[in-house]
Amino acid sequence: MRTIAFGYSTQCNLRCGHCVAKGEIPDTSTMDLGRAREIIHEMAASKVKGISFTAGEPLIFLNEINELVRLCHDLGIYTRIVTNSFWAPTRERADTVVKALKKNGLCQLRLSYSRWHQQGLPPRNVVNAAESCQTYGVDYFVSFVTDFSEQDDPHEAFLRANALRFFPEPLIYSGRAASFDHGPLCTDFQANCCAMNPYLTPELDMYACCDAGSHFTDTQVFFLGNLADNSVDGLFKASETNRLFHLIRTAGITRLALFAGFTSRQIIRYRKCDLCRELFNDPATLKRLQQAASENVNHWSR
Ligand code: SF4
Numbered sequence: 086m087r088t089i090a091f092g093y094s095t096q097c098n099l100r101c102g103h104c105v106a107k108g109e110i111p112d113t114s115t116m117d118l119g120r121a122r123e124i125i126h127e128m129a130a131s132k133v134k135g136i137s138f139t140a141g142e143p144l145i146f147l148n149e150i151n152e153l154v155r156l157c158h159d160l161g162i163y164t165r166i167v168t169n170s171f172w173a174p175t176r177e178r179a180d181t182v183v184k185a186l187k188k189n190g191l192c193q194l195r196l197s198y199s200r201w202h203q204q205g206l207p208p209r210n211v212v213n214a215a216e217s218c219q220t221y222g223v224d225y226f227v228s229f230v231t232d233f234s235e236q237d238d239p240h241e242a243f244l245r246a247n248a249l250r251f252f253p254e255p256l257i258y259s260g261r262a263a264s265f266d267h268g269p270l271c272t273d274f275q276a277n278c279c280a281m282n283p284y285l286t287p288e289l290d291m292y293a294c295c296d297a298g299s300h301f302t303d304t305q306v307f308f309l310g311n312l313a314d315n316s317v318d319g320l321f322k323a324s325e326t327n328r329l330f331h332l333i334r335t336a337g338i339t340r341l342a343l344f345a346g347f348t349s350r351q352i353i354r355y356r357k358c359d360l361c362r363e364l365f366n367d368p369a370t371l372k373r374l375q376q377a378a379s380e381n382v383n384h385w386s387r
Pocket residue numbers: 097098099100101103104105106107140141142169197202
């Protein structure tokens with residue numbers, strides 16, 4: 086099923102210390118609203134079934150996003166908004182926003198929460214936003230960004246104390262978090278398959294992956310093209326028919342790392358996106374993997 090992260094604007098009211106989306110100097114851009122409408126029509130015609138409004142803070146542009154959510158609703162596209170809940174300092178303010186989003190057909194709010202977000206916003210905002218969602222029947226969940234350190238224990242306790250539905254979201258060591266100390270990170274020896282949800286920037290650049298992959302500056306491996314020169318359908322097809330991306334989705338990044346010569350002890354020290362960057366942002370390793378992916382890859386399976 087085709088889904089996409091839709092970056093209407095990279096503008097944000099916060100400047101979180103861990104943000105993957107921006108570098109040290111905030112560089113903001115916003116899509117033209119008329120062009121955004123056209124693109125959503127084109128997406129519907131290309132059988133895109135879900136749009137997640139993301140990038141900076143989408144609800145800075147409340148009227149525009151309400152209009153685009155309505156359009157998606159009318160075209161039968163599932164919608165989600167990723168937000169830091171700055172608009173919910175009180176229940177009354179939260180109710181006004183959630184009621185309007187519900188009226189326009191929004192399907193889900195994803196409320197970002199972390200010790201970095203909450204340096205700029207009171208934790209109460211997320212509770213107000215979640216309670217408004219419950220009142221007006223909008224599906225929601227809290228995306229609890231964490232490095233799993235003890236510093237996050239009080240934040241997790243806060244979410245539990247307020248009976249919020251939350252899911253831990255591992256910190257991505259990219260963007261402003263690139264310099265954070267990983268510590269002796271060890272994970273299970275897992276497949277690390279990635280669904281690879283594409284991402285559209287306000288400049289209409291489309292990437293095959295919505296997270297750290299748009300920052301693979303040495304290889305630009307996930308850059309698909311710009312909508313000024315390509316159709317939505319053409320760029321989705323470019324991602325769907327790429328043999329290396331197919332392997333990332335199905336075989337998983339761990340198996341590709343083994344093939345590339347990483348030892349199993351090395352592999353368990355990386356989280357998924359970090360391992361992905363080690364493999365695909367290195368021009369020599371990428372070339373080897375692309376070559377292998379274009380040949381017979383059956384010997385990579387058990
Ligand atoms: S993490 Fe989200 S809320 Fe924080 S600066 Fe980045 S886009 Fe804004």
